[in-house]
Amino acid sequence: MTKDDGSSKTIAPERAKSATGGQTRRSILKGGAAALGAAAGMSSVKGFPTIWAQEIKDIELRHVGVSYSVVKAIGDQASKDLGFKVTMQNLDTSAAINRFITQPNTVDIADLEGWQAKLAAKRGVIQGISAKKIKEFDNFLPIFTKGELNGHKIPRQGISPYEALYIAKPDATELHDGVTEWLTNVPQVYNADSIGYRPDLVGHEVTEWKDLIDPKFKGKAAILDVPAIGIMDAALCMESAGLIKYGNKGNMTKQEIDFTINKLIELKKSGHFRATWTTFDQSVQLMAAGEVIIQSMWSPAVAAVRVKQIPCVYAPVNVKGGKEGYRGWCNGMGLMKHLSGKKLDAAYEYLNWYMSGWQGAFVSRYGYYSPVPSTAKKFMTDVEWAYWYEGKPAPGPINDPYGVPMEPAGTKRDGGSFVDRVTNISCWNTLMDEAAYMNKRWNDFKVA
Amino acid sequence: MKTREQIISWLYVTPLLLVLIPFFVVPILAVLAASFMSSDGFGGMLPDPTLANYVGLLTSPLTFNLYVETVKYTVLTWFFSLIIGFWVAYFLVFHVRNPLLAIGLFLVCTVPFWTSNIIRMISWIPLLGKEGLINTALINAGLIREPLEFLLFSTFSVVVAYVHQLTIFMIVPIFSAMARIDKRLIEAALDSGASRFDVMRHIVVPLSKNGIALGSIFIVSIVMGDFYVVKVMSGGGSASVVGAFYEDIGVLQYPPAAASAVLLTIIVTLMIILILRTVDVRRELTR
Numbered sequence: 141m142t143k144d145d146g147s148s149k150t151i152a153p154e155r156a157k158s159a160t161g162g163q164t165r166r167s168i169l170k171g172g173a174a175a176l177g178a179a180a181g182m183s184s185v186k187g188f189p190t191i192w193a194q195e196i197k198d199i200e201l202r203h204v205g206v207s208y209s210v211v212k213a214i215g216d217q218a219s220k221d222l223g224f225k226v227t228m229q230n231l232d233t234s235a236a237i238n239r240f241i242t243q244p245n246t247v248d249i250a251d252l253e254g255w256q257a258k259l260a261a262k263r264g265v266i267q268g269i270s271a272k273k274i275k276e277f278d279n280f281l282p283i284f285t286k287g288e289l290n291g292h293k294i295p296r297q298g299i300s301p302y303e304a305l306y307i308a309k310p311d312a313t314e315l316h317d318g319v320t321e322w323l324t325n326v327p328q329v330y331n332a333d334s335i336g337y338r339p340d341l342v343g344h345e346v347t348e349w350k351d352l353i354d355p356k357f358k359g360k361a362a363i364l365d366v367p368a369i370g371i372m373d374a375a376l377c378m379e380s381a382g383l384i385k386y387g388n389k390g391n392m393t394k395q396e397i398d399f400t401i402n403k404l405i406e407l408k409k410s411g412h413f414r415a416t417w418t419t420f421d422q423s424v425q426l427m428a429a430g431e432v433i434i435q436s437m438w439s440p441a442v443a444a445v446r447v448k449q450i451p452c453v454y455a456p457v458n459v460k461g462g463k464e465g466y467r468g469w470c471n472g473m474g475l476m477k478h479l480s481g482k483k484l485d486a487a488y489e490y491l492n493w494y495m496s497g498w499q500g501a502f503v504s505r506y507g508y509y510s511p512v513p514s515t516a517k518k519f520m521t522d523v524e525w526a527y528w529y530e531g532k533p534a535p536g537p538i539n540d541p542y543g544v545p546m547e548p549a550g551t552k553r554d555g556g557s558f559v560d561r562v563t564n565i566s567c568w569n570t571l572m573d574e575a576a577y578m579n580k581r582w583n584d585f586k587v588a
Numbered sequence: 589m590k591t592r593e594q595i596i597s598w599l600y601v602t603p604l605l606l607v608l609i610p611f612f613v614v615p616i617l618a619v620l621a622a623s624f625m626s627s628d629g630f631g632g633m634l635p636d637p638t639l640a641n642y643v644g645l646l647t648s649p650l651t652f653n654l655y656v657e658t659v660k661y662t663v664l665t666w667f668f669s670l671i672i673g674f675w676v677a678y679f680l681v682f683h684v685r686n687p688l689l690a691i692g693l694f695l696v697c698t699v700p701f702w703t704s705n706i707i708r709m710i711s712w713i714p715l716l717g718k719e720g721l722i723n724t725a726l727i728n729a730g731l732i733r734e735p736l737e738f739l740l741f742s743t744f745s746v747v748v749a750y751v752h753q754l755t756i757f758m759i760v761p762i763f764s765a766m767a768r769i770d771k772r773l774i775e776a777a778l779d780s781g782a783s784r785f786d787v788m789r790h791i792v793v794p795l796s797k798n799g800i801a802l803g804s805i806f807i808v809s810i811v812m813g814d815f816y817v818v819k820v821m822s823g824g825g826s827a828s829v830v831g832a833f834y835e836d837i838g839v840l841q842y843p844p845a846a847a848s849a850v851l852l853t854i855i856v857t858l859m860i861i862l863i864l865r866t867v868d869v870r871r872e873l874t875r
Contacts, residue, residue: 234838241631241840259840262630359737365824367835408825415741415823422820430719431740431823575839576627580650583835586827587653 199224199486205236205251208420208440208508209329209471213541214499222493224486232419233366240265240476249487250325250474254304255368255571257324257474261313266474268310268322273488276495276512283562284327284470284511285319292563298372298390298570301327301470325472326491327511329503332466332561333373335455336427336437336445346455348464349373349380352434358412362426362435363404365416367582369569372467373436374400376567380463390570394577401581405588416586420444427452439507442554443546454554458564465566466555470511504528505541509558531557616853623846631840641847650832651848655855658829660743661818662811665750669807670800672751673758677799678792681766682774694763701756709749709817716740716748741823749821750811757810758803765799766792801867805860812856 203210207230215228231239237259240250244265252260260266271277283289287302294300307324308316315324337346342357352361352373364370375389375396384399386392392400407413414432417423424444426432437454445452459465473494479487493499500510501519505528510516517525527534531553538547555561572578623641625633645651676697684690700708715721716739723735738744769792777787815831829852836845 234834237631237840238837259630263632362823368839413825414737415825417824418819425713426823429714429717431717571839573629576629576836576841576844579835579839579841580648583654583827583832584650586824586831587650587657 195482196222196224196486196489199483201226201248201483201487201490202229202246203227203249203251203473203490204229204231204239204247205471206230206233208438210251211502214494214502217498217502218490218493221498222486222489226490240474244476245478247476248479248483249490250476251328251471252325252474253469253471253569254299254301255569257304257472258299258315259571260474261307261315261324264311264313265477266324267477267479268307268312268324269326269475269491270310271321271323273492274323274326274495275492276515279512279514280327281511281513289563290559294563295465295566296390296568297388297566298467298568300468300568301330301472305472325474326495327470327472328494328499329508330468330470330511331439331508332468332555332565333436333438334457334466334555335434336423336442336452337434337455338427338451339453340451341433346434346453347457348460349376349457350382351455352436353377353381353407353412355410355412357434358410359414360431360433361413362415362417362423362432363413364423364436365418365586367579368571368575369467369469370416370436371397371400371578371582372567372569374404376457376464376467378403389567391572392574392578394574397574397578397581401585404585408585408588443507443540447540447544447546456555456561456564458555458560459566465564466561467567467569468562468565469569502541505539507553509562513558527551527553529558531555531560619846619849622842623850625843625846627841627843629840631842633842641844642851644844645847645851651851654827654829654832657826658812658818661746661750661828662808664743664747665754665811666804666807668747668751669755669758670803673755673762673803674796674800676755676759677762677766677796680763681769682792694759697759698756700752705753706816708752709820712745712749712752712821713740716745741821741825743822743826746818746821746826749817750814753817754807754810757806758800761802761806762796762799765796769795797867801863804863808859808863809856812852812859 201224203215203226210228210230212228215226218226233253236251237256240247240252240256240260241263250256250260250266252266257266277285281289283294284301284305287294287296287300294302296303303317304315305323305325305327306316306318306320307314307322308320310322312322335346335349335352337351339345341360342351351357352363364373371392372389375386375392378384378400379386379389383403384396386396415422415426417426417435420438420441423435423437423441426435427437427441427445428448428450439454442452442454457464457466473491475484475487475491495512495515497510497512497515497517497519500512500516501524504510504516504520505524507528509529513529517529520528521536523534523536524538526532527538527547533550533552534547536549537545538551540546555564622633624637624639625635626638626640628634680690680694680697684693713720717723718735718737718740720740722739723732726732727735773791774787777791782790813830815828815834818826818828819831829848833845833848836842836848
């Protein structure tokens with residue numbers, strides 16, 4: 141079968157459309173589908189042939205995940221560039237994993253964190269992604285593909301993106317330690333989380349997690365209320381204050397969980413926490429409304445506070461003496477098992493589009509990173525690149541992805557360059573083995 | 589002839605059954621079944637019957653604390669919405685002489701409910717916050733120096749939000765019960781020398797009882813089954829029964845969550861039975 145064979149068929153649907161309308165066109169398309177699918181699948185599709193553009197028009201891909209990772213503007217741009225429809229649907233973390241597992245057929249692309257990829261593979265709702273079909277795979281940062289960066293081993297407390305990346309066979313249900321050609325997901329966006337604070341009210345530079353539980357800030361502090369990661373933020377605080385040394389913050393023992401929660405309850409009873417937050421907006425509101433002056437926070441939330449002309453700093457919590465460090469997270473795209481044929485081809489096209497730079501540049505403009513910075517760079521101005529990735533004083537004013545002015549020229553990004561921040565990640569978002577027990581204890585903290 | 593009548597009465601209940609069986613009975617049975625399974629930790633349920641979920645639930649002090657917290661919100665919300673709802677309904681029925689105006693005012697009561705629950709709840713935050721309207725006003729008026737922190741992210745703010753959301757559920761049934769009280773009864777009582785207090789005690793309250801009971805059922809079942817208001821208005825500083833098992837679902841621990849749901853269903857059912865014991869709503873409704 142040759143490409144010419146397929147191209148000749150495109151003429152037919154085009155004519156049918158103008159003559160008789162959608163129904164007939166579709167039935168003719170069906171006939172050609174097998175041939176087309178094969179043709180499209182074989183060539184790794186560079187600049188889509190007309191034939192492809194005709195075939196994929198009716199395809200709709202549903203990309204489902206949390207709002208900070210699955211962004212409507214990105215889906216709209218993808219639809220425009222790819223010629224088929226991409227619909228973005230947002231759910232919170234727990235609703236998302238529940239949907240992937242209980243209604244896998246209502247999702248095409250699942251947006252997965254490392255631990256969710258592990259669960260999804262275990263439950264057999266996703267299919268292995270062939271690394272060979274991901275065009276930029278060789279340009280991915282080795283953080284993801286090899287678990288290192290510039291010779292620095294990326295810590296594996298919690299579930300690191302590297303750890304959750306590989307499976308041995310396309311239908312394997314267990315993660316594979318070591319490089320294979322089958323992926324559970326294609327990493328797409330990640331960052332290093334730490335603390336946000338009001339420099340004018342805190343009074344000194346914050347570089348250690350223990351400031352979050354410092355009695356000085358009693359009634360003015362808040363912590364993240366998503367048990368699985370809130371406890372890691374708490375653990376970073378406890379470790380920083382020298383109260384305990386964890387074997388693995390990302391997979392605590394029951395004793396470690398008990399210690400951490402009991403300390404949290406003690407803090408709560410003393411009135412330390414003004415609130416806890418679950419969504420991005422809540423954290424922005426808490427800070428902007430003056431309810432808290434220090435809290436665990438996400439980078440774009442800090443930016444959102446600053447846009448309101450309220451001073452807010454993202455604490456650079458570089459690793460020192462085996463303590464501190466950022467809590468890293470990474471979301472990647474998984475292909476649901478039910479995808480096949482044309483739709484699967486379209487999904488691969490989508491993944492490749494995602495890695496081709498537009499999305500990478502977009503997320504970089506609010507402080508997240510692309511796993512393929514080399515393509516993102518092409519879509520960023522030199523000013524943006526210097527500020528967001530190189531950690532240099534911005535040579536010009538910085539705008540957010542929607543064009544709203546964010547920072548004046550000369551501002552330096554908190555935490556410094558990309559390499560500085562990423563190599564100081566000390567643990568990753570996870571689901572612990574003792575998750576059920578931890579959850580129960582977290583509720584003890586909530587109700588105390 | 590007997591069978592014909594039976595068929596007809598079955599036909600009468602069919603629409604109800606068609607709704608209740610697939611949308612209530614089947615899901616409840618599924619939850620009940622799940623509550624006796626065990627979890628594999630990865631979202632799977634192992635079908636080996638076990639009581640472990642219930643044992644864990646019933647022996648945990650957490651369960652008790654969660655119920656204390658949730659019942660506290662329920663009772664406070666019930667109390668304040670009853671007080672407010674009763675007097676609003678009383679005013680509309682007995683003090684507004686023009687029935688058209690009464691109906692009009694009654695509809696005005698529902699205006700805030702044209703907006704979403706969530707918007708109405710969140711609107712309280714800028715009002716009650718440390719730098720919110722109330723605190724700013726009090727500080728500017730020189731009445732306080734430090735902002736009052738109990739206003740937001742506290743039991744107070746949770747109850748304010750609930751009462752604001754749910755008082756309408758008290759007003760409606762009490763209004764409709766009071767509207768059915770024969771005004772001549774009150775005139776007769778007053779003519780025979782009863783004080784306003786006597787009228788209230790012997791006529792208005794007893795004859796509004798079914799409305800109060802219905803309103804109470806709404807409030808109790810809604811507050812016991814809610815978690816979002818508690819989560820947002822307590823600033824995450826408090827928890828609720830449903831909130832706790834929602835967290836279980838978040839980590840795919842379906843069986844323990846199912847057991848919690850079954851326990852909650854039983855407890856809410858008992859609370860409603862208790863309310864119904866005090867008033868025979870069915871008799872009052874068919875009156």
